[in-house]
Amino acid sequence: MDSDPKGDGLRVGVFVCDCGLNIAGTVDTQAVTDYAATLPDVVCAIRNRYTCADPGQNEIKKAIAEHRLNRVVIASCTPLQHEPTFRTCVAEAGLNRYLMEMANLREQCSWVHPSDMEGATRKAKDLVAGAVARARNLQPHDDLSVPVTKRALVIGGGIAGMEAALELADSGHQVVLVEKEASIGGIMAQLDKTYPTMDCSI
Amino acid sequence: MNVSGYIGNFTAEIRRKARYVDPEACTACAECAQVCPVVKPDEYQMGLSSRKAIYIPYPQAVPSSYILNMEDCLGTNPIACGKCAEVCEPDCINYDDRDIIVKRDVGAVIVAIGADVYDPTEMDEYGYTRFDNVITSMEFERLICAGGPTLGHFVRPSDHERPKRIGFIQCVGSRNPSIGRPYCSNICCMNTIKDTLLLADHYPDVECTVFYQDIRAFGKSFEDMFQRSKEAGTRYIRGIPGDIEEDTETGNLTLIAENTTSGKIERHEFDMVILSVGVGPPKDLAKISSLLTLSKTSDGFFMESHPKLKPVDAPTRGVFFSGFCESPKDIKDSVCQAGAAASRAGALLNAGQVHIEAITSVIDADACKKCGVCASVCPYGAITWKKGEVAVVIDAACAGCGNCGAACKFDAITMRHFTDAQYMAQIRAILAEDPQDKVFVFACNWCSYSGADMAGISRMQYPASNRIVRTMCSARVSEDMVLEAFRCGAPVVLVSGCHYADCHYITANRQTVQRVQRLWNKLEKAGVRPERLQLEWISAAEGQKFAKVMAQMEELRKTVTEEEIEYTIEALKPKPRKPKKEKEAAAVAG
Amino acid sequence: MATMENFKCMLCGHEYQELVEEGEDKERSCPKCRSNSIRHLKKRASQGDSDDKGKKTE
Secondary structure (H helix, E strand, O other): OOOOOOOOOOOEEEEEEOOOOOOOOOOOHHHHHHHHHOOOOEEEEEEEOOOOOHHHHHHHHHHHHHOOOOEEEEEEOOHHHHHHHHHHHHHHOOOOHHHEEEEEOHHHHHOOOOOOHHHHHHHHHHHHHHHHHHHOOOOOOOOEEEEOOOEEEEEOOOHHHHHHHHHHHHOOOEEEEEOOOOOOOOHHHHOOEEOOOOEEOO | OEEEEEOOEEEEEEEEOOOOEOOOOOOOOOHHHHHOOOOEEOOOOOOOOEEOOEEOOOOOOOOOOOEEOOOOOOOOOOOOOOHHHHHOOOOOEOOOOOOEEEEEEEOEEEEOOOOEEOOHHHOHHHOOOOOOOEEEHHHHHHHHOOOOOOOOOOOOOOOOOOOOEEEEEEEEOOOEHHHOEOOOOOOHHHHHHHHHHHHHHHOOOOEEEEEEOOOOOOOOOHHHHHHHHHHOOOEEEEOOOOEEEEOOOOOOEEEEEEEOOOOEEEEEEEOEEEEEEOEEOOOOHHHHHHHOOOOEOOOOOEOOOEOOOEOOEOOOOOEEEOOOOOOOOOHHHHHHHHHHHHHHHHHHHHHOEEEEOOOOEEEOOOOOOOOOHHHHHOOOOOEEOOOOOOOEEOHHHOOOOOHHHHHOOOOOEEEOOOOHHHHHHHHHHHOOOOHHHOEEEEEEOOOHHHHHHHHHHOOOOOOOOEEEEEEOOHHHOOHHHHHHHHHOOOOEEEEEEOOHHHOOOOOOHHHHHHHHHHHHHHHHHOOOOHHHEEEEEOOOOOHHHHHHHHHHHHHHHHOOOHHHHHHHHHHOOOOOOOHHHHHHHHHHHO | OOEEEEEEEOOOOOEEEEEEOOOOOOOOOOOOOOOOOEEEEOOOHHHOOOOOOOOOOO
């Protein structure tokens, strides 16, 4: 795997996000940034106000070019929210999507330890250290690409299922609509008039 | 019904139920029903009128065809009955019709399985089963409908007289934690307001009284309807009745309620009482949930990928939600969500191809000892193996849970992007300083890690001693990963994953249980307190449980002494083994 | 065949018995503290059934 095409050895960049006060209000993000700079193979550690915003992302891209980074650690929020964002960001700067790692300093740190700044900061440092250690072992990968069968299955023939099926069919897709009862219509078909229009349901 | 596969490439097996009437040929002439001798309660009319064994669910039904209910039918044998087939001119009745399994490949799935209306039988305080003139709001719909059993003449069941004084009770089966329904059903306030306006329109002399906790009329033009209902003479009394009495002579009902505005206990007499019933998750939800590996929130509705930003995406890629099954909503909101789900599914179908994360398992053919354990633990059958041959992974079928990687004793399996080397480095780095202060937590991506996020989103607080590491599935956590955390000085290690019903990798977390059981035995054998290894199932919705467990783990951590930790580090050190067991030792040292 | 098996909660220490159906697939939690850290205690073969009355049932 060609994770180090330039033969530079590992060059890790760490980006610590304030998330306004969401993280910085509880975690001493400057201390975390300073700590990150001391970790093995870390060649730059930068603190951002909002890493996910354009200026934050531009800073990452700039640093990748400037410091010839080949691993990126972003210490911000949960990867379940922004991992795709930052993967795209590093990819735009020419780095493989899989060479980016996140540390969750918001949902799993600052937001749950608001009355323990010292404990939260210690935890944040450890999470960053763990992420950097993991990042140093990351390898580039290519996503698998698979074809999509151009047909949809809609389970349930009530108003929600019928509407979805019609919408898909109108846009040219084949739809399989499954209904367990003898007729489509669902509960709505049993109603007399419906609000707010006071017209018939069927 | 069965669904297998993954985003873009699902295969659905659908049971096409026998109708016993050919829907193409049926002209809906009704001759069959006229001769059918069987009389059954009509489900469509809420049992307020009857249908035959061969019937059309309602005149506007689609397909517009009769259907024979075989359970009601006297017999398929012409000697037993067979009257309907005799009179059917197009000859479309076929007693030998059978269920057929239809297979369809699909790229996307929209789940729109709706809701079940609450049955108030269990809430005896309203006398639904005891008093004729207590009906539900669903029964009201049929009684006021021109297509209903009374052709829209609104009468009460006891004497078929038109009621004048009508009482509505709100929140029957909603906002009531004592019956396990703590949530607001969303639609009932507006439905009752609609009912009062309908009654006022049909019968200007009707007097409606609504007993409520709060009137929730927040949607577009809802407040206007509420005001019109009041102007039409509907009385709104804040307070839910605690009891109901029936006058056996007249069939009239008296509701006893505390009017919380005046603070007084009031008695109100009515000719009829309508229970504004709530709506809940459908019975079939658990079944569909396990078919598509979905999860549900604490109130029993499906859980979306993100409550705010991905409200129609299911956690399983390629699956989308529409309508009530995701959360209580009215027709307009159902239509909105249907459009959104169709658009999300359409985007996937239009793209024509989809990227799958490179997190699949890779087998090193040289290191593989051909034992087949990986194939036996794979919940997807994604690993093929024959005795005496190297195991092979089918990439497209592999979901990346990592169970095989954790199970392989010979280090022959690499989980791409979640390798042993990455985890070991992460564990060592996190526990490098003052490990005695830290609770080491493995959390599965789909449930426990999301549950930890949920605790954060809800701003729950818990001790800061834990250090959380994400694995795709709890079954990715190998014995060695746990032992390594102990070797690095962790006082407590927690392995956490999805509840059994929610496991995102079908049944992979059963292997987690096996592994933890083995580890407890190993720790005990080594003289280490097995209690220091803990196991918890925490769903993505259980932020509160996550916070509670973190507090418990911190309490447990405090009981672990420095001496214990020192001993553990020594005791779990990989020892040089006898030559015979060299291979295993090498695997443990990984 | 169902057998009576011994379990121990590894969080609160509560020990209890439960009827286990053959091949059952069930999430376990402590009847006292709800923890999922439930250890399946193996029967000690050498001691036999004599000191574990009622352990085995149909």
